[in-house]
């Protein structure tokens with residue numbers, strides 16, 4: 001029997017679930033295909049912007065901890081410097097958070113199939129017409145939405161990687177950061193005493209050359225990790241993590257914690273990728289590089305772009321128009337919703353970290369890098385503060 005949906009979404013992360021929710025709300029017969037079984041673990045700081053929590057009405061039992069400030073631990077003495085974070089952020093565990101979003105999509109009428117690995121796309125002429133699973137099953141769709149994360153097989157198969165990377169003389173890896181992290185158990189009294197309302201970012205060439213380390217406290221757990229530009233790592237990622245966790249700057253927060261789980265993951269930290277649409281296909285979230293080049297934040301951007309993709313797909317179904325021209329509305333939408341924020345951060349990144357990454361002298365580069373990271377973070381915090389003030393003035 002031929003399986004045919006209006007919209008097939010690949011991946012049930014924040015982008016995929018929000019795309020499916022909006023497509024289903026717009027009346028499209030929608031299927032989400034997720035290769036893992038939910039709830040699934042995802043290596044992540046789990047630091048989510050308040051906008052997402054308010055907009056999606058995320059219940060308290062999905063939220064672990066509220067952050068209203070950020071602590072930098074910086075060389076040479078690794079003294080703690082505390083800065084307020086405007087608008088507040090929430091610490092979440094991605095298994096619970098992502099599962100909640102997937103259930104929202106199902107609640108809106110989308111069908112979810114778990115444990116289904118999408119391996120290929122069905123292309124007729126220049127149009128994407130559906131997907132093929134690892135079992136060889138063909139599923140047809142008028143619009144496919146690729147939300148399959150940093151290593152997007154769908155974007156690659158549809159030829160986006162050639163346009164985004166090859167034509168610019170780049171590779172996929174050039175645009176990736178690689179992170180190693182652990183989840184560490186710790187009692188809540190110790191967490192409260194050591195972190196209060198803050199999460200901690202570490203810089204320093206010995207801790208995280210060309211990257212940074214982090215500790216996000218949660219309920220009875222800490223998410224701890226370190227990440228760097230993937231193509232520029234000159235040690236094994238696990239060695240960076242071991243070193244970071246043993247360093248006195250981090251150890252003062254981690255002492256007594258017990259490592260429960262250790263993982264590695266890519267994050268597309270460099271820039272967003274356009275075009276994000278073609279005939280019969282939209283690409284959202286990490287698959288399209290929609291991550292802050294400064295902080296590595298991606299959940300907010302995935303949620304917003306996912307929504308924009310779902311709305312556009314549902315409109316395409318209504319209009320029976322799946323052309324690239326029609327689907328370009330998606331890019332207009334997300335440029336409007338998150339393009340300014342991502343664009344600003346890309347600019348800050350280039351003026352600070354990007355400039356340093358291009359330096360020939362490796363010693364100067366490592367020296368400058370730690371200052372560059374903090375400068376970039378602070379510029380971004382100032383941007384968020386200005387944005388929040390403007391928004392609250394508008395609503396009063």
Ligand SMILES: Cc1cc2nc3c(=O)[nH]c(=O)nc-3n(C[C@H](O)[C@H](O)[C@H](O)COP(=O)(O)OP(=O)(O)OC[C@H]3O[C@@H](n4cnc5c(N)ncnc54)[C@H](O)[C@@H]3O)c2cc1C
Pocket residue numbers: 010011012013014015016033034035036042043044045046047048116117118119147148149150153179180181225227265266267284285286287290291296297298299300302
């Ligand atoms: C170490 C680390 C820390 C981070 N910390 C933060 C943070 O604190 N705050 C923040 O906002 N962002 C953070 N990010 C970024 C954030 O995790 C991503 O931006 C976000 O998850 C993007 O959502 P997504 O839906 O696009 O992709 P994902 O969340 O990666 O979801 C993709 C989904 O697609 C599924 N999938 C993949 N391939 C297939 C396939 N072929 N067939 C079927 N299913 C498939 C996957 O199983 C997965 O469920 C971090 C990233 C890393 C690596």
